[in-house]
Amino acid sequence: MICINELKPLNDIFDTLEPPERNIPYNETDLEELRESIQMIITDFVENNIDYYKYEDFNDRVYEHTNEIMMNLYNNLIEVFEDINMYDFIMEGINIYFNLIGVPRSYKDSILTTPKKERNLAKHLDHLREIPQPQQRTDDWFQFRWNRITASSAWKILDSQASINQFIYGKCKPIDKSKYSKVNINSATHHGHKYEEVSVILYENMYNTKIEEFGCIPSAKCECIGASPDGINVKRSNPRFGRLLEIKNPVSREITGIPKKSYWIQMQIQMYVTELPECDFLETSFKAYESEEQFLEDGTFNKTKDGKQKGIVVCFNNGTEPIYKYPPINISQKNFDDWLEKTIEENTNLSWVCNTYWKLDSFSCILVPYNEKWMLSVIPKFKKIWDTILKERETGYEHRKPKSRKKKKITEENSENIVVVKVRTESFSNSLL
Structure with a gap:
């Protein structure tokens, strides 16, 4: 028997130990084959589901499909590659595909692409300028729009049957000019109109460029389609020369940098009609100050305390509708006062209404490239719907009219579930005193 005090002292050998070599069951060739498999799955999905490009979650759909295939068909391989991050491999494959092979739905910002000198852009823009344009809100203008699928509403044709019916019904019924004469200054549409010029000024200032309007342009390839970028x-000296610009000024919608389905479709049609391959999608969110005092107290005349852009929109009225005037960006307070006085003097036919003091709350500008394969895949759908419109203008379209909901009749069986509440209102004013 050995006593514990008779044992020899132990030596610390921890630092001298080396882990055994791990027997990794795969090599670099296996990883390359895994990458190739992922690329094949992505390519197959995109090419066979070209219509999915229109969806806002298109990239998520590509990932989810690829991941599902990898998990189901390559389950044994997943166990072999258990120490690698499959998410990273799939995302790497998606990035490679859309950078080198396929057309991305959109980019993360307004990147500059490699210039393609396939034609004279200046000459092409001159051609677009020469296209006859009916004066806005004239009979010819109404007819021009009534007889075309416009880019802003084309998404309805690629939506539900209810949306298709609504679109056909709207194109068949007589033109309602009255809706263009009504101005609701509190509507989201008017908000976008009011700040659109501010967005253009900010864009021009940021990218040192110049934006020009071109009106409503008819397609030279499909006469039933038109677009108003x-x-x-x-x-000409700017690298974005010839690039379209589409602006959205949401009131409450969160700006994510990913175009909604309707907006993406709108831009694709604009590029198809103008034959220009790129479009900057600009989203700006403006917040109005409650007063001039609040505006002046927040930072400087041009920037908020937290560095956001500030400015002023001056509202006049011509007796029918509001007319907006926009001072130069980053103008000083003194120069603004001089500009305002001069603007009022030059517009004696207008009545000054108010100044709107704004700050830029959010700004996003991304590049959306033209997707020819997607566009060619939907042209037959547009033509088919347009043929239906032309036919039903002659044969009748009332069956397309949205059905009104019928009010539920009160019967003896359900009358006992009705609760009648009587409210006295004559004393409300007294109770608030």
């Missing part, structure tokens, strides 16, 4: 970059 917000503008086109026309500064």
